[in-house]
Amino acid sequence: MNILLSKKSPVILLIISCILIISSCSRGSSDKNIKEEKFPLENDSVVVKEVIKEPEYIIRYRLDSLVNEKQIDSFSTRYSYEERKLIFALNRLDPTRLQLGMNLLIPDTLFDDINKYSPFPEELDILDSIPKAVLISQRIQGFALYAKGRLVKWGPVSSGKQSTPTPNGLHYGNYKAKKKISTVNPDWLLPYYFNFMNFEGVGVHQYSLPGYPASHACVRLRLEDSQFIYDWANQWELDKTGQKIERNGTPFIVFGEYDYTNPVPWQKLGRDAKSNHLTKEERETLIQYSREFMKNKKNFEDPMEQEEFLVSN
Structure with missing residues (x-):
């Protein structure tokens, strides 16, 4: 019995070795596949936001005629001190120079910053x-x-x-x-x-x-x-x-x-x-x-x- 097993031992060992090698190769191949597998990124691109340029704001103007004292008084009460100061500047005029019969250039929007009217x-x-x-x-x-x-x-x-x-x-x-x-x-x-x-x-x-x-x-x-x-x-x-x-x-x-x-050139702003x-x-x-x-x-x-x-x- 022992003699028979001894004769068969090399064959058995060879079979076991082959099984182990095949198993190892199989696992190696599996590991290799896992390593090489590429998963798609959730966000693989750069999103460039479109820069939207704000449209140029064009201030419109009108001419306001001061034909009588009532209209001069109305002008003084209709606008605040700062607003009148701006209007006088746009008309190249000191407040003390305001007279009957004058045409004043008036913007449709009154900002604090005179540079907006430059x-x-x-x-x-x-x-x-x-x-x-x-x-x-x-x-x-x-x-x-x-x-x-x-x-x-x-x-x-x-x-x-x-x-x-x-x-x-x-x-x-x-x-x-x-x-x-x-x-x-x-x-x-x-x-x-x-x-x-x-x-x-x-x-x-x-x-x-x-x-x-x-x-x-x-x-x-x-x-x-x-x-x-x-x-x-x-x-x-x-x-x-x-x-x-x-x-x-x-x-x-x-x-x-x-x-x-x-006529003074700034009054043309009412048309252009x-x-x-x-x-x-x-x-x-x-x-x-x-x-x-x-x-x-x-x-x-x-x-x-x-x-x-x-x-x-």
Whole structure:
């Protein structure tokens, strides 16, 4: 019996080995299949949300005629102080100048922020290389302040009357004074004066706005606007002798032509809400002045900055 089992043992061992090998291969194959099996991801794609640009809100305007005292009283009671202040600014008018027979431009929506009514664009790439710039449009009697091409503030002006117009051109902020006596009339006190034509004595300052160009070449502003420019713009930098300009102040760019023969241009907004926007010709003029600015070494603290601009343009 033992002899018989001994003879059969190699065969039995061989059979057992084969069974174990087959079983092992089967498990290995199963494990391999599990490892290689790929399960689909629940979210295998990136969802890009569509950016919906809000439509441009266009403010509409109408003209309100003040033909009698009753309508003037109605105007004063219909609007709050801040609303009247905005309406007067849009009409380039001081409250004390309100008279019978006037036509006032009234927007259909009254915001607290006057920049929402700006005829100047929020971004002006023509000026993106200029740290600060003061634009004065004679055509629409308005100023705009830009910092590297972005609108900071705008407001109404009264530039020179037809016989003494404000000179157009690229000027620079020179000196300033909180109170200056006029060279035209010593009885005139000019608050928050900022000169941009030294020898001609031309600058911006606070003075009454009548709703049209009326100054002796200077540019009249509301008090709050003259204060803002006084603090915001830069003066010239002089050498030790005080006789030579080493660095220019903030550019004051005066451009455009006022039409003295037709009704005031802002009243056109009642028919065309974009009629006071910059024209193609005005943009070309600003491009020219911008290039002049970049060519003047007195506008740069770092000469490399000027060189980089000239090379790229």
